[in-house]
Amino acid sequence: MTTTPRTVLITGTSSGIGLAAAVATAKAGWRTVATLRDTTRADALRRAAADAGVTLDIRQLDVTDADSVTAAVDGVIADHGRLDAVVNNAGAGHLGTLETDTVDDVRDVMEVNFFGVLNVSRAALPHLRATGGRLVTVTSVGGVVGQPFNEAYCAAKFAVEGYMESLAPVTRTLGVSVSVVEPGAVATEFVNNIGIDLGADMAAGPYSGALRRYIDRTTEQFKDGNAQTPAAAAEAVMEALHADRPAFRIQTSDWARSFVGTKLADTDGSAVQELTATWIA
Template structure:
């Protein structure tokens, strides 16, 4: 196990940080990547506290040259690549009438095309090692959620892409999995960078529905969120299990929530559920 190498994106905080430390503790050689190496303090501190070593490198998932340089560097320095965990992503809040299509494209660049950039560059090496391609998506990749149209669209796209890729990759020895967290107590929500009160004030005819959604979501993150370490357990399962499932949820709540959609042939159960979130 000590010779196996995993590259993880988006490790500056949250699930990515926790997964990097957990994988290193499990005996993997972990290449922990992030867009801005200047934000690696928390990652390095967590590794030191856990008594593990990480190979910290820069990787911007939206920059194909950065992705290629990182993947090539890992293989040159370590001699192999056995797994990739696509974790980097960006949150987004908005609704179609009130935002530009360019804003939606930006969400897709990070959350969908960023995953493709990394996966495409890694696949030749994963084929060589009989490796694993793991992507952290979201329950929002299964159930569409109010005011998350662009974010859920990107996560739906990732799930569809990976579900379609999985049998093709398996024919060539690569295992593909997706991990679906629910609410996780991380910096993810804060990293959206929104003034929520200002967003509600500027929402026009959507203001009442947006306020209801914000109130519900803030309460969920404050009162019912998992820790990053708890969510990372599912990522580690995808990495280490003999025969990991294609789809893994990170909690009982996430399993129940996604189960509504996966058993909902006509869509009425999902819309009945999420309709209550906006009053």
């Protein structure tokens, strides 16, 4: 008797947690569709798959482009016949604050980190209903704790968490599990890809001193040895995919659990304000 392997689609697999999750799912026996916005950036993904001795189905998918999302999901169903899980991992960081960001800057952050998740999830849900599948979204501890100079990014991640927390009981009635995975500091290209001109932003303006202190703290946090590896963070994704009854909210490390726990126990907001104020004071 032949058993058809389960199929998972993962977004944002060019590096970091997405790449690690793609390799881990393939090693665990999943038929893994690893997607990325620009397939010319798939070299690291292909090398990692070859090193692990696994095969990936690498496809183009731009989460901000509804046509691209529909084409990718329809292609998976046409070629593989089923979709058992989706891991929303694609996202983009952003540093700024209310007076330095434009409203369009904030809209761009929301487009990738929030509406992109909705685009993929909405296209996938009919197929996940058919298989009793799982919808997993990689958010951030910044989806629980608001952080200085991350207003737009945290707003997008808060929105994702609120949406998924509200969606979870609805999809559960039809057999689809919804979870969010919350990493803390992970040693990936994420910080390098934020795209801020640190020199220009720190050189002028009323927030330059606070921003400099925030950058110094964050740089230290992401130094080698102080940040979690992508493979370690991807273990939380695997938990969401494989646990009999996965939790809705899964942190990727003890530090992340402690940090998120501070917020969830902070009914008046004072503990978080006291904590994050020390980052820039």
